[in-house]
Amino acid sequence: MLRENLHEVEEKIQEACRRAGRDRGEVTLVAVSKTKPVEMLKEAYDLGMRVFGENKVQEIREKYEALPRDVEWHMIGHLQTNKVKYIVDKVSLIHSVDSLRLAEVIEKEAQKHEKTVDILLEVNVAEEESKFGLRISEVLPLAEKIVQFPHIRLRGLMTIAPFVENPEKNREIFANLHELYVDIKEKNIDNGTVSILSMGMTNDYEVAIEEGATMVRVGTGIFGARDYSI
Numbered sequence: 001m002l003r004e005n006l007h008e009v010e011e012k013i014q015e016a017c018r019r020a021g022r023d024r025g026e027v028t029l030v031a032v033s034k035t036k037p038v039e040m041l042k043e044a045y046d047l048g049m050r051v052f053g054e055n056k057v058q059e060i061r062e063k064y065e066a067l068p069r070d071v072e073w074h075m076i077g078h079l080q081t082n083k084v085k086y087i088v089d090k091v092s093l094i095h096s097v098d099s100l101r102l103a104e105v106i107e108k109e110a111q112k113h114e115k116t117v118d119i120l121l122e123v124n125v126a127e128e129e130s131k132f133g134l135r136i137s138e139v140l141p142l143a144e145k146i147v148q149f150p151h152i153r154l155r156g157l158m159t160i161a162p163f164v165e166n167p168e169k170n171r172e173i174f175a176n177l178h179e180l181y182v183d184i185k186e187k188n189i190d191n192g193t194v195s196i197l198s199m200g201m202t203n204d205y206e207v208a209i210e211e212g213a214t215m216v217r218v219g220t221g222i223f224g225a226r227d228y229s230i
């Protein structure tokens with residue numbers, strides 16, 4: 001099942017790139033493996049996947065131990081400041097930075113580990129009450145502060161679009177975030193390190209790619225539906 005799913009996702013990514021006149025190499029696929037057992041991640045690894053997205057600190061810690069070291073772990077979920085210390089040495093990208101306070105803690109922990117941590121700012125483009133993330137107007141002011149932290153590298157922006165039946169409904173949200181991303185890149189506040197636009201999930205990643213995503217986060221489309229009852 002995994003092989004077929006990955007093949008289908010890959011084809012859809014390629015088709016979306018073609019439609020948008022983009023190169024397939026511009027888009028990174030993150031396999032969102034939250035709630036899925038280690039055996040399934042190993043199967044995906046054997047099929048060539050190297051970038052996995054998780055949203056729980058404890059799950060990253062366990063799976064990190066169980067998989068080969070060349071896996072890149074992405075923290076895509078809300079991150080509590082008191083848990084930063086458990087993952088800062090394990091993840092290659094944190095997608096979900098949405099406050100100065102969180103950035104300060106990441107800076108402190110990164111310094112302890114003598115490493116530089118790559119981060120994205122999470123933007124709640126649709127301003128949904130239920131979601132974490134910055135408002136569009138808050139992004140540039142926070143970015144300008146964060147780029148001064150020596151152990152954090154600002155790599156770009158991320159959004160979780162609303163759940164909609166018809167992915168076309170999210171096109172404008174993706175376009176808006178892309179516009180902000182281009183603005184920030186043009187300001188060159190971080191010496192050209194901003195090159196990641198993380199948007200699009202199983203239901204809407206093709207539209208996101210058409211609107212400029214450089215990273216898509218696909219869970220269900222690769223691993224099947226999640227079971228939260230176990």
Ligand SMILES: *Cc1c(COP(=O)(O)O)cnc(C)c1O
Nearest residue numbers: 032055076201202217218219220
């Ligand atoms: C769960 C999750 C995904 C993947 O969702 P699917 O709809 O299963 O593809 C992507 N991004 C984030 C932040 C998530 O929490």
